[in-house]
Structure formats: structure tokens, C-alpha cells
Amino acid sequence: MMSFRLSTALALTAAMVTACGNNAPEEVDPVAEEVIAVIPEEIVEVDDTTAALAQPPSAITVEVPEVNARRGRILFTVKGCVICHQVNGVGGTAAPALSASRQPESINPLTFTARMWRGAAAMTQLQNIELGYTIELDDQDFADLAAFAESPEEQALFTIDSVGAEMQDWFLNDRYWITGNWEEYKSRGSRIPTLEAEDQ
Incomplete structure (x- = not known):
């Protein structure tokens, strides 16, 4: 010019x-x-x-929910994550274990969400077969589950007694989601046992 x-x-x-x-x-x-x-x-x-x-993009304010590892520990059970994932030696082994070895200085919930996204196809298929529906999680749920997955201190409180007896029967210990053999799990029912059902 x-x-x-x-x-x-x-x-x-x-x-x-x-x-x-x-x-x-x-x-x-x-x-x-x-x-x-x-x-x-x-x-x-x-x-x-x-x-x-020719101009730089405008700055955008990013909001991140405050994480709560204690709530994440509870969600890990009531949402059914424990059926496939193991923490502190408790849970199924059909999916990768989420045990944390050390407490990081900081966590990024988006990193945890990206890990879940990479396994989303197999995970949602397994949920539909095993539970009869896809587990719903909002942004706060992801943040709290991410905090629990990165907190050895909170994970130490997660014991087999934290999971009801009926829920323990639902633990998946074989990788049927890899082989595609779903017949055994199709015959087990279509919904996860609720906390109210365990109290009855």
C-alpha cells in the first residue's frame, strides 16, 4: 500500500x-x-x-465453577461412575481407574472433560445397555468430578462401605464394551439401583 x-x-x-x-x-x-x-x-x-x-480478537471473560471434591465423591457413586471406574480400589474395572497419586497444585476441569470426551462413544453405549439411559452431567458436575479425580485426600474417604450392596452387584469387571459382547448385561435390567431402593 x-x-x-x-x-x-x-x-x-x-x-x-x-x-x-x-x-x-x-x-x-x-x-x-x-x-x-x-x-x-x-x-x-x-x-x-x-x-x-487485522485487529486482535476481543478479550472474553471465562467463568469456571468452583470445584468441590467432596460433592464429586458423592456424584461418583450416585451418577453410576463407580460401576465402571475404580477409585481407591473400589469400583468396576471395565473402564480406566481414576485413582490419584498426588494432589496437584491446580486442576483444570476442561482437561478432565476432554478425557471423558475421548471415551464418550464407548461410555455412552455402555450406559445405555447397562442403565437404560445416558448419564446427564452439567458443568458443575464435571468440575466436581474433576476435583474428586485429582484429590488423593478425598479419594481416601471412598471405601467399599461408601457404595451400597446392590450397587456393588453392578460393578463391571470385564471389558465387554471392547469386545462388543453385550448379551450378559442386556439381561441384567435397564436401570441403575437408586439410593431409595437400597433403603427399602
Whole structure:
């Protein structure tokens, strides 16, 4: 893009040429001036999209729920995660264990959510076969489960006694979700036992 107008540049060039050709720089060829006057000026038009792309994006405020590992420990049972995942030696082994070896300085719930997303296809299929529905989790649930998955202190409180006897019968210890053999689990029922059912 030119930093000054084309006609101005030509006028300066003409004046310099004239000055070099004789000893009277104040005398400029009138024909050259007339020719310069009719040369159109260069106009560069920039559309809105191009102009916007030249600017950095606006800052966006990010809100992250406050995490609660204690609530995450409770959700781990009542949402049915314990059926397939094991923590502190308690739970099924049909899916990766979520035991934490050390307490990190900070956690990112999005990292935990991304791990779940990578296994979402197999996980939701297994839930539909085993439970009859797909487990629903909101943003706060993900944040609290992430906190529990990263808290050795809270996981130490998770014992076999934390899980009701009927829920223990639902633990999956074979990787049928890998082999595709679902027949055994199809015959087990279509819903997870509730806490109210365990009290009756």
C-alpha cells in the first residue's frame, strides 16, 4: 500500500528532474504539471472483514465453577461412575481407574472433560445397555468430578462401605464394551439401583 498519493510522488519526481536539467529549478515545465494533474490518485478500499482480521480478537471473560471434591465423591457413586471406574480400589474395572497419586497444585476441569470426551462413544453405549439411559452431567458436575479425580485426600474417604450392596452387584469387571459382547448385561435390567431402593 502506498504511504502517500501517487500524484504527489510524480510531482516531486518531475520537479527533481527539472532541477537537475538546468540551473533554474523554479521553472517547471507547464506541460508536465498538466499531465500530473490528470493522473488519478490511487485509492485502496478495505472491506469490514479485512479490517476486522487485522485487529486482535476481543478479550472474553471465562467463568469456571468452583470445584468441590467432596460433592464429586458423592456424584461418583450416585451418577453410576463407580460401576465402571475404580477409585481407591473400589469400583468396576471395565473402564480406566481414576485413582490419584498426588494432589496437584491446580486442576483444570476442561482437561478432565476432554478425557471423558475421548471415551464418550464407548461410555455412552455402555450406559445405555447397562442403565437404560445416558448419564446427564452439567458443568458443575464435571468440575466436581474433576476435583474428586485429582484429590488423593478425598479419594481416601471412598471405601467399599461408601457404595451400597446392590450397587456393588453392578460393578463391571470385564471389558465387554471392547469386545462388543453385550448379551450378559442386556439381561441384567435397564436401570441403575437408586439410593431409595437400597433403603427399602
